[in-house]
Amino acid sequence: MTAEAPAAGHAAPADRFHTIVTTVENKPGVLARVASLFARRGFNIESLAVAPTADERFSRITFTVDVASSSLEQVVKQLDKLINVVEISELSPAESVERELMLVTVAVEAAGGRRHGLLELIDDFRAYVLDEDQSQMMLSLAARPARLDEFEERLRAFGIVQLQRTGRVALPSLGS
Amino acid sequence: MEMNGGQALVKALECEGTEVVFGLPGGAILPVYDPIIESPVRHILVRHEQGAGHMAEGYAHATGRPGVVMITSGPGATNVVTALCDAYMDSVPLVCITGQVPYAAIGTDAFQECDTTGITMAVTKHNFLVTEAQDIPRIVHEAFHIATTGRPGPVLVDIPKDIVDPRNPRSAMTWYEPTDDIMELPGYRPATAGDPQLVRAAAELICKAERPVLYAGGGILKARAAAELLALAELIDVPVVTTLMARGCFPDSHELCLGMPGMHGNYTAVTAMQRSDLLIALGARFDDRVTGRLDGFAPDAKVIHVDIDAAELGKVRVPDVAIRGDCKLVIAELVEAVRACGGAEAQPDRRAWRSTISGWQERYPLVYEQSEPGELLKPQYVLEVLRDSTPDDTIVTSGVGQHQMWASQYWRFDHPYTWINSGGLGTMGFSVPAAIGAKVGMPDRMVWAVDGDGCFQMTAQELVTASMERIPIKVALFNNAYLGMVRQWQEMFYEERYSEVYLSYEIPDYVKWAEAMGCVALRVESPEEVAPAIAKANEIDDRPVVLEFRSSAGENVFPMVPAGQSNSDIVVDPSQR
Numbered sequence: 231m232t233a234e235a236p237a238a239g240h241a242a243p244a245d246r247f248h249t250i251v252t253t254v255e256n257k258p259g260v261l262a263r264v265a266s267l268f269a270r271r272g273f274n275i276e277s278l279a280v281a282p283t284a285d286e287r288f289s290r291i292t293f294t295v296d297v298a299s300s301s302l303e304q305v306v307k308q309l310d311k312l313i314n315v316v317e318i319s320e321l322s323p324a325e326s327v328e329r330e331l332m333l334v335t336v337a338v339e340a341a342g343g344r345r346h347g348l349l350e351l352i353d354d355f356r357a358y359v360l361d362e363d364q365s366q367m368m369l370s371l372a373a374r375p376a377r378l379d380e381f382e383e384r385l386r387a388f389g390i391v392q393l394q395r396t397g398r399v400a401l402p403s404l405g406s
Numbered sequence: 407m408e409m410n411g412g413q414a415l416v417k418a419l420e421c422e423g424t425e426v427v428f429g430l431p432g433g434a435i436l437p438v439y440d441p442i443i444e445s446p447v448r449h450i451l452v453r454h455e456q457g458a459g460h461m462a463e464g465y466a467h468a469t470g471r472p473g474v475v476m477i478t479s480g481p482g483a484t485n486v487v488t489a490l491c492d493a494y495m496d497s498v499p500l501v502c503i504t505g506q507v508p509y510a511a512i513g514t515d516a517f518q519e520c521d522t523t524g525i526t527m528a529v530t531k532h533n534f535l536v537t538e539a540q541d542i543p544r545i546v547h548e549a550f551h552i553a554t555t556g557r558p559g560p561v562l563v564d565i566p567k568d569i570v571d572p573r574n575p576r577s578a579m580t581w582y583e584p585t586d587d588i589m590e591l592p593g594y595r596p597a598t599a600g601d602p603q604l605v606r607a608a609a610e611l612i613c614k615a616e617r618p619v620l621y622a623g624g625g626i627l628k629a630r631a632a633a634e635l636l637a638l639a640e641l642i643d644v645p646v647v648t649t650l651m652a653r654g655c656f657p658d659s660h661e662l663c664l665g666m667p668g669m670h671g672n673y674t675a676v677t678a679m680q681r682s683d684l685l686i687a688l689g690a691r692f693d694d695r696v697t698g699r700l701d702g703f704a705p706d707a708k709v710i711h712v713d714i715d716a717a718e719l720g721k722v723r724v725p726d727v728a729i730r731g732d733c734k735l736v737i738a739e740l741v742e743a744v745r746a747c748g749g750a751e752a753q754p755d756r757r758a759w760r761s762t763i764s765g766w767q768e769r770y771p772l773v774y775e776q777s778e779p780g781e782l783l784k785p786q787y788v789l790e791v792l793r794d795s796t797p798d799d800t801i802v803t804s805g806v807g808q809h810q811m812w813a814s815q816y817w818r819f820d821h822p823y824t825w826i827n828s829g830g831l832g833t834m835g836f837s838v839p840a841a842i843g844a845k846v847g848m849p850d851r852m853v854w855a856v857d858g859d860g861c862f863q864m865t866a867q868e869l870v871t872a873s874m875e876r877i878p879i880k881v882a883l884f885n886n887a888y889l890g891m892v893r894q895w896q897e898m899f900y901e902e903r904y905s906e907v908y909l910s911y912e913i914p915d916y917v918k919w920a921e922a923m924g925c926v927a928l929r930v931e932s933p934e935e936v937a938p939a940i941a942k943a944n945e946i947d948d949r950p951v952v953l954e955f956r957s958s959a960g961e962n963v964f965p966m967v968p969a970g971q972s973n974s975d976i977v978v979d980p981s982q983r
Contacts, residue, residue: 255593259523259535266527307717313532313552316593 247276247294248302249328249400252309253317256282256289260314264291267312273297273305277330277397288316292399321400328400331372332381337389339365348388355381366391410577411539412437412570415503416445418546421584422501424474426450426465426846428458432478433518435505437571450846450875455482457839457868459489463498464843467826468801468851470630472499472553473843479505480518483564484525488833490560491529495830496651497628499558501549502530508568509537509576522564531559539569539579547584548591556596557715558628597714600731600739608686608710608727609743613752615684615708617759618644621667624651624829625689625713629733632656632822635688638741642753645763647675649690651829654819664763668696669967670811673770673978676965678763679704680973687711689733692722693830702972712736772815773979774961777933782958785809785884788936789816792854792882795940799824800852801844805837805861808890811963813856835864841879842872852880852944859885859909859916866919872950873924879950880943881920886957887911894962911956920952927952 254260261280268275276294283290295305302320309315321328338345348367352359357371371381375398382393409417415438419427426448431439442449452458455477462473473493477486483504493500507516523533532552534545542565549561568574582588612618626635632655639646639662646656647667656663667675679685685707690696697703700722711718711725712733719728729736744752774786789812798820804810804827819825826844828836841855862883872879893907920927926946930939930953943951964979 259527262524263527270528304717304721307719311715311717313591313594 246296248297249321249323249326249398250293250295250306250309251319251321251400252291252293252315253283253288254291255314255316256287257314260289261291263312263314264309267308268295271304271308273301277395279397279399290399292397294398319402321402326400326402328374328398329372330375330378330398331370331396332378332393333360333368333370334382334385334393335366335368335391336385337365337391338362338367344388351381351384357381407581409579409581410437410570410572411542411565411579412572412577413441414539414542414579414581415546415565415570416441416447417581418543418584419474419503420445420447421543422546422550423471427474427476428452428461428465428843429476430455430458430478430482432482432505434479434507434567435476435482435503435565437567437577438476438503438505438565449476450842450871452839452871453867454865455485456488456835457842457865457871459486459500459502460492460833460836460839460865461843461846461868462500462502463489463493463496463836464803464826464840465847466493466498466500466843467840468823468844469847470823471847472501472550475500475502477502477504478518479507479522480520482518483520483522487526487529488831490526490562492828492831492833492836493560494529494531496828497558497624498560499553500560501546501553502560502562504562504564506535506564506566508574509566510568512566522562526562529560530562531557533562533564535564536566536569539577542569542579543582543584544588544590547586548589551586551589551591552594556594557625597716597730598732598735600712600729600736602739602743604727604729605736605739605743606746608712608729608740609747611684611708611710611727612642612644612686612740612744613747614754616754616756617682618642618684618686618756619664619678619682620644620646621649621679621685621687621690622646622652622655623649623688623690625733626652626655627689627822629689629714631689631734631737634734634737634741636660638737638744641741641750642744643750643756644686645678645760647671647679648819649693649696649829650814650827652690653814653817653825654822657820658818659820664767666814668693669698669969670815670963670965671696672772672815673965673976674763674766676967676973676976677766679707681762682707685709687713687725688737689713691718697722698967698973699971702974704973770965770978770982773981775981777958782886782931782956783933783936784961785812785886785955785957786816786961787933788882788884788930788955788957789813789856791936792940793817795937796854796944797852800854801826801841801848802854802856803827803837803841803844804856805858806832806834807858807861808886808894808961808963809856809858809861809884811891834861837861838865838879838881839868841881842868842877845877845879855879855881857881857883858890859883859887860889862916863909863914866923869920869923869925869950869952876948877950878947880946881925881950881952883916883952883954884957885911885916885954886959886961888959890959890961891963893959897962898966899968916952916954920950920954923950925950925952927954929954929956931956
C-alpha cells in the first residue's frame with residue numbers, strides 16, 4: 231500500500247485505477263478491517279482518504295485502487311461482506327467530482343532569479359502561500375489529482391523540499 | 407433488572423438458546439465462569455482451546471445450531487485461531503467468547519494480553535470488542551445473528567474483564583431483552599431469494615442442456631436444502647456430484663448420485679463434470695481441489711452458479727447465469743421455473759449422456775486389493791466393514807489426509823449431516839474433537855471418528871474430555887505409521903524420497919494411551935478381527951472406544967488428479983490403467 235500518488239509522467243493506463251467510495255460505521259478498527267482485507271486479497275490501494283461524514287455515526291473512505299477491471303468486482307464484493315461497510319459505490323471520473331489537497335514546501339533561494347516565475351506559477355494554479363521564510367515557501371493546492379500532478383511537475387524546477395498529498399476524495403456529479 | 411456484565415453474558419447466551427458451551431476458564435474470563443455454576447447451560451471443560459473450537463464446529467455441523475466457545479485471553483484466544491479459521495473456510499456458525507484484560511489495561515502488554523480482535527480479524531466473519539457492560543446483550547445477539555444468517559461463519563466477542571467483574575463498578579448494567587430490533591447492523595443485509603429473471607434464465611439453460619451435471623456444494627447443507635435439491639434433480643433427471651463438504655446432501659444410493667468430484671473424487675464424478683455442457687453449481691465455490699487446473703476445467707460447460715455469497719459468483723469461474731441467494735429458496739424457485747418451461751417433458755433426450763455416464767461407472771468403480779494373509783489391513787476394507795456394521799444415520803467425522811479421502815469415498819452417505827470434516831482449511835486433528843461436539847449435539851446417534859495416526863496425535867487429549875464428560879464416541883484410528891498423504895505425494899512426485907513422514911507403528915502405544923485417557927481400546931491387525939472389534943465397540947455406550955487398525959503403509963488414494971493438472975489427466979487405480 232502506498233500513500234503517494236504516482237509521479238507525473240508515470241501515470242498508469244486510466245483503467246487501472248478506480249475510485250471506490252464506501253460509507254462505513256464510525257467505529258474503532260474499521261479502517262484496520264478494510265486495510266487487512268485489501269492486504270489479504272492482494273488488492274493494492276493507490277490512495278486512501280478517510281473522515282467522518284455529516285452524520286457522525288458514519289465515516290467515508292475513498293480509495294483509489296489499482297486493479298485490472300476483472301478483479302474490481304471482487305474488491306467491491308469483498309468490501310461489501312465487511313459487516314461495518316454500509317454502502318459502496320464506484321465512481322467513474324466522468325460522473326464524479328474528484329479533489330485532492332497537496333501541501334508542498336519549495337526552496338525559494340534555489341529559485342534565485344526565478345522567484346518571479348514561482349509567484350506566477352502559484353497564481354496560474356491558484357495555489358495559496360501558507361507560510362514563508364527567507365529560504366522556503368509552503369504552498370497548498372486543492373484540485374483534480376491530475377492538476378496536482380502537473381503542479382508538482384512544474385515545481386520540480388524550483389526544488390521541492392517536502393511534499394504531502396491527501397489522497398483523493400470524490401462525490402458523484404450532480405445530475406449523474 | 408440490575409445485574410453485572412458476567413451475569414448478563416451468561417443470560418444472553420441462554421436467551422440465544424445455547425444448550426452447551428465448550429470452554430476452558432482462565433484469568434480474564436474468570437468472572438463469567440462464576441454465574442456459569444447456576445446456569446442451565448451445560449459447560450464442557452476441554453483440555454485445549456483448539457479442541458473447544460472443533461467441538462463447537464462438530465456440534466454446529468451435526469445440529470445446524472451455532473456452536474459456542476468460551477475461553478480466556480492471550481494464549482486461550484491464540485489457541486482457538488486454527489478452529490476459527492477452519493470454521494471460516496467451511497462456513498460453520500460459531501460464537502466464540504474470549505476474555506480480555508481490563509479495558510484500561512488494553513495496549514499495555516498486560517499479563518495474558520493479546521490483540522485478539524486484530525489476530526482473528528482475517529479468520530472470522532466478524533468480531534467485536536465490547537467496551538461497556540450495557541452493550542453485552544445487544545452484541546451477543548448481533549454475534550449470533552451474524553454467525554447464523556447469510557453465509558454462516560465464526561464470530562468472536564472479546565470481553566474485557568472489568569465489565570464482567572462484579573467487584574468493578576464498570577460491570578454494572580441494566581438487563582434488557584435482546585431482540586432483533588435492538589441490533590445496530592446497518593451494513594449487514596444477507597441475501598434471501600434469487601432474482602426471478604435470472605432464475606428463469608437458468609431454467610431455460612437447463613431445459614436446453616444435453617449433458618448437464620448438478621454440482622452440489624456445502625451450501626446445500628448450510629441452507630438445509632437437501633429436499634429441494636432432490637426435487638430438482640428428480641424433476642430434471644440430472645446426475646448430481648456431491649463435494650467433500652456436501653457428502654450426504656444427496657443420497658449416495660440414489661441412482662442419480664455420482665459421488666464426490668475433485669482431486670480424489672471418483673472417475674465418473676470428475677469426468678462427468680469435465681465433459682458436461684452445463685454445470686449447475688449450487689452452494690459450491692469452485693475450489694481448486696474440485697476444478698484441478700482451472701483453464702482445463704469443464705471446458706465445454708456453461709455455468710449456472712447459485713450462492714448466498716455474492717463474492718463467490720465469478721471469483722473463480724465466470725458463470726453464464728449468476729444468482730445470489732439462499733440455496734433453499736433459489737432451488738425451490740428453480741423447480742417452479744423449470745415446471746413453467748414444461749418441466750420433465752421439456753428436457754432434451756439425454757439417454758446418450760446417461761449411458762456414457764453408466765459406462766464410466768462400470769469401467770471405473772472404486773477399487774482396492776484385499777490384503778494377503780499376514781499383511782496389514784487395507785483401510786478401504788475396514789471402512790467398508792465399518793459402514794456395513796453401523797446404522798445408516800451414523801455420524802462420521804474425519805481428520806485430514808488419506809483416511810479422510812477413503813472415508814468420503816467408501817462410506818455411503820444417505821442422510822444429510824452425517825459427514826463432518828475439515829474441507830477448506832484441511833485441519834489435521836479435527837476428527838476427535840468434532841466427533842465429541844457432534845455426539846453432544848446428537849446424543850442418540852452413533853458417532854464414529856475416522857482418524858489417522860498423524861491427526862490423532864494432534865488432539866487426542868480431548869478423549870480425556872470425552873471420558874470425563876461421558877461422551878461415548880468411537881474412534882477408528884488408522885495407524886499406518888506415516889503422514890500418509892504426504893508420503894503418497896513424496897512417492898508419486900518426489901521420486902520416493904521420503905522426508906520426515908515416518909511416525910512409527912509402536913510409539914506411541916495407542917491402546918495404552920487410549921486406556922490411560924479412560925477409553926476402551928483394541929488393536930486390530932487382521933481382516934477377520936475387524937468385524938468382531940467393531941461389533942464390540944458398537945456395544946459400548948458409557949465411554950469412548952478407540953480401535954487401532956494397523957494399516958498397510960504403502961496404500962495410496964486413487965483416483966487422483968495430480969496438483970496443478972487438468973481433471974482430464976485423472977490417474978486411476980493401477981489395476982484400471
